[in-house]
Amino acid sequence: MTITETSRSEFITLRGLRTHVRHWGKPGAPKLFMLHGWMDVAASFQFLVDAMERDWHVIAMDWRGFGETDYPTRHPGTSSYWFPDYVADLEALLDHYQPEGQVDLVGHSMGANVVCIYAGVRPARVRRVVDLEGFGLTRTRPDHAPGRLARWLDELREQPALRTYESEAAVAARLQKTNPRLPDDRAAFLAAHWSRRNAEGQWEILGDAAHKMTNPTLYRIDEIMAIWAKVQAPVLHVEARDSATLKHIAHKQPLEEFRERFRAFPDFREVIVDDAGHMLHHDQPRVVARLIEEFLA
Template sequence: MLHPAPEAAAYQPVRPSRTEVITIHGLDYHVRQWGDPSAPKLFMCHGWMDVSASFQFVVDALQRDWHVIAPDWRGFGLTGWTTVHPGTVSYWYPDYLADLEALLDHYQPHAPVNLVGHSMGANVVGIYAGVRPARVDRLVCLEGFGLSATQATQAPGRYARWLDEIKAGARLPIYDTMQAVVARLQKTNPRLSDSQAAFLAPHWARQTAEGKWMLLADPAHKIVNPVLYRIDEIEAVWAEVTAPVLHVEARDSATLKSIAGDVPLDAFRTRFRSFRNLHEAIIDDAGHMLHHDQPVEVARLIEDFLTR
């Protein structure tokens, strides 16, 4: 008779986090923090369909004392959803910039900041650093390469798809057990260890009144953005960044290959030349969630770059 494998013990943080809730643009914003508030501040911004606790492994690998501040973006984790407001059905990308500025104004209003972002979070901090160059001291983008270039001819179809998806409504999967959530995390990232997945799962999902588990994300994030991604605009913003920029890429990033599509990777990467002061690093044996796969190396790169 076969018996199910025992559940793995969850990863035990070396540096436990604390959390607080602040009000940003009418939303209850959940902000996770590690370290002494008197230490140098380091802001970390997570990616799409992720949460602030995702940085725990990197924080534990840091060798210096930092006051790390990491929000759950609007509609993710324990931060409020915009769709609870009447008439709101979508998430608009510029709102993340406004949320980030409010966060920085709250925690470090009078000095340039160090920003680290992963994936969508890296795209947000990269744009912010070009829009507010004087506010950013150093910028680290983990797998923050932007989206696929678009053509104006795609606009009619994109708007039509957006209308159709709003009408149909968006849903996210419901899981029967916490172990099913763990399995879902490891399906997305096969390199994720059992203990890491067991740690992340309760931060990534919550139990419903019926005993099921639902993701801590507003389903509206699944609705397509009706506004096309215009790489020429993004490159113009990146060109205004005055801070040194570290772009960290995973050697085995399936996400990068998907976004590049038919464009050869060397040609795709030319977009990064827009940054005036660019430094690049590639991490082996890692995929898109490189901060989970190689947290020690990611932490080393971040600290070396910030303190050199």
């Protein structure tokens, strides 16, 4: 693997948290904001950035509780992560780097969900949205509420933990177990940014274990669709042909019925990428880069 675009790191304070931001490209080039998914880090976009042909200033932060960004749960009185905080963190990032004019947003998975919500809440601020494998979440029902809240209270008593690994190579092997398409060199690169050695000599994942806790609030798709309906920007949804995530989130809902939620977007277009899974920007970075650049042109 050849790295053609070297990134640089910067730490800024966003909403009281020390936040790690990764930059690629030259200042002065058109800005492109990339937002990573759950249990991932900003460096995950390296292969996608390398595959881009135009000059960009790519800006990608580690979300709160991921990578090198601070964990709110290390502060008293905070035990969970809330989606509105991600939306507010994104706005703070944009206020810092591009307070004027419209922005182009690329999000993967959880990051895609956040940027689609943001585009509906601040429609005049967003020019284009690229949604990489972002589907929303599984539909819930009101009768799920008692059990959901009870599980969350139980988990507060005994916080979850993340597995550790004996070496960086073991972390890379773990990444390849999740994504068998991932070549050795890309797995090694990601492992170096996704983990670090702790005081006990084990490699730990750079993510807060609290992310594994049950969310005590229900996912109300009707509310989300009402937000999506306010999006003024064209939305490009890029989906992997072999997306296990889509089937997992749809749960027992037939896929065609599940996809009806996307009708909420006023300007929505969809592309399916072959020979790719959920981490399609790792599996087919050149294809995804071409789709993004054509869409943003």
